[in-house]
Amino acid sequence: xIPINEPLLNGNEKKYLAECIDSGWISSEGPFVxxxxxxxxxxxxxxxxxAVANGSVALDASIVALGIGVGDEVIMPTFTIxxxxxxxxxxxxxxxxxxxxxxxxxMCTDEIESKISCRTKAIMVxxxxxxxxxxxxxxxxxxxxDLLLIEDAAEVIGQEYKGKICGSFGNVSxxxxxxxxxxxxxxxxxxxxxxxxxAQKCRELRNLSFIPPxxxxxxxxxxxxxxxxxxxxxxxxxxxRLDEFIEKKRQIGEWYNSLLDGINGLxxxxxxxxxxxxxxxxxxxLIDKNLEINALEIMKQLHDYGIGSRxxxxxxxxxxxxxxxxxxxxxxxxxxxxxxxxxFYVPSGLGLTFxxxxxxxxxxxxIMSNAR
Ligand SMILES: Cc1ncc(COP(=O)(O)O)c(C=O)c1O
Numbered sequence: 063x064i065p066i067n068e069p070l071l072n073g074n075e076k077k078y079l080a081e082c083i084d085s086g087w088i089s090s091e092g093p094f095v096x097x098x099x100x101x102x103x104x105x106x107x108x109x110x111x112x113a114v115a116n117g118s119v120a121l122d123a124s125i126v127a128l129g130i131g132v133g134d135e136v137i138m139p140t141f142t143i144x145x146x147x148x149x150x151x152x153x154x155x156x157x158x159x160x161x162x163x164x165x166x167x168x169m170c171t172d173e174i175e176s177k178i179s180c181r182t183k184a185i186m187v188x189x190x191x192x193x194x195x196x197x198x199x200x201x202x203x204x205x206x207x208d209l210l211l212i213e214d215a216a217e218v219i220g221q222e223y224k225g226k227i228c229g230s231f232g233n234v235s236x237x238x239x240x241x242x243x244x245x246x247x248x249x250x251x252x253x254x255x256x257x258x259x260x261a262q263k264c265r266e267l268r269n270l271s272f273i274p275p276x277x278x279x280x281x282x283x284x285x286x287x288x289x290x291x292x293x294x295x296x297x298x299x300x301x302x303r304l305d306e307f308i309e310k311k312r313q314i315g316e317w318y319n320s321l322l323d324g325i326n327g328l329x330x331x332x333x334x335x336x337x338x339x340x341x342x343x344x345x346x347x348l349i350d351k352n353l354e355i356n357a358l359e360i361m362k363q364l365h366d367y368g369i370g371s372r373x374x375x376x377x378x379x380x381x382x383x384x385x386x387x388x389x390x391x392x393x394x395x396x397x398x399x400x401x402x403x404x405x406f407y408v409p410s411g412l413g414l415t416f417x418x419x420x421x422x423x424x425x426x427x428x429i430m431s432n433a434r
Contacts, residue, residue: 178207
């Protein structure tokens with residue numbers, strides 16, 4: 063099987079993990095947690111880092127720490143992972159959805175202004191699959207309407223927008239370190255901000271809202287969203303190689319770009335947009351509208367050839383869970399619906415070899431030559 067993803071763990075990971083075990087520091091109180099927070103914040107050019115259990119809870123804590131709650135609206139793309147919408151809904155606020163661009167798969171910035179109301183408190187941008195959102199129009203809107211900006215940079219660790227690093231734009235920016243991300247801690251995530259109060263609030267929320275001086279008395283309800291020292295040890299080792307990993311991801315993207323060039327009925331991801339060049343978090347492909355075959359059918363055939371793949375995101379406005387809750391009634395966002403039916407991605411983890419990419423490309427060519 064050619065797996066959809068395989069992380070690279072052959073740097074200092076073992077050495078740092080052994081340090082945790084030898085010293086006995088395995089919980090969230092160990093020194094690698096602070097080291098990862100400081101080094102990661104420094105790499106992205108932010109003042110404060112708060113390490114958490116994963117990228118989903120990074121969003122939950124951020125929303126609450128920013129004071130977003132009942133009665134507030136947050137504008138976000140419908141084409142993303144559910145964590146973005148669930149963080150807003152759980153806080154009692156309302157997600158307001160915009161569609162995404164058919165070429166770069168990121169939120170349509172020109173749809174945002176018409177969705178701003180007197181209840182809008184924030185815009186949540188989510189950089190998708192390795193290409194950033196076009197930030198300039200969003201920054202303008204944030205200033206014009208005095209909004210908060212939440213930046214979900216889980217899929218673009220180390221990516222830049224017009225030479226400025228992603229994750230440096232939001233009042234709060236969040237990251238995931240799941241094994242398919244550019245760097246991994248197994249499970250893990252990070253919140254970055256320049257606001258000391260927001261950072262402090264996130265620290266409290268991730269630790270059951272224990273507040274000094276008397277432990278076990280709580281003014282608020284927090285969560286246990288802590289990252290362990292073991293995870294942070296992995297993260298410190300991974301971060302040392304971020305530039306190398308981005309280079310490898312770009313190389314994988316280039317392999318596929320040349321191997322898949324000219325296949326009828328398949329649209330390849332954009333290598334460049336005017337503000338960034340792709341770091342191919344995943345290598346996504348889109349089937350032409352005029353073909354009947356959908357992504358799930360191609361993925362099934364890839365699986366039969368021993369090749370892993372994943373479908374694109376499923377839009378928030380069609381999620382059964384939100385329909386049951388009565389959220390997003392009569393919302394139609396056709397680009398995202400099309401992407402969810404016709405988009406999929408192929409093995410693109412850091413461990414992928416050129417030979418594996420060649421096999422994937424050959425099998426895809428065979429599948430597409432029979433596709434109607
Ligand atoms: C954009 C985005 N945000 C958040 C998450 C959630 O991260 P985690 O899986 O670490 O909870 C993901 C996961 O892939 C993601 O792609």
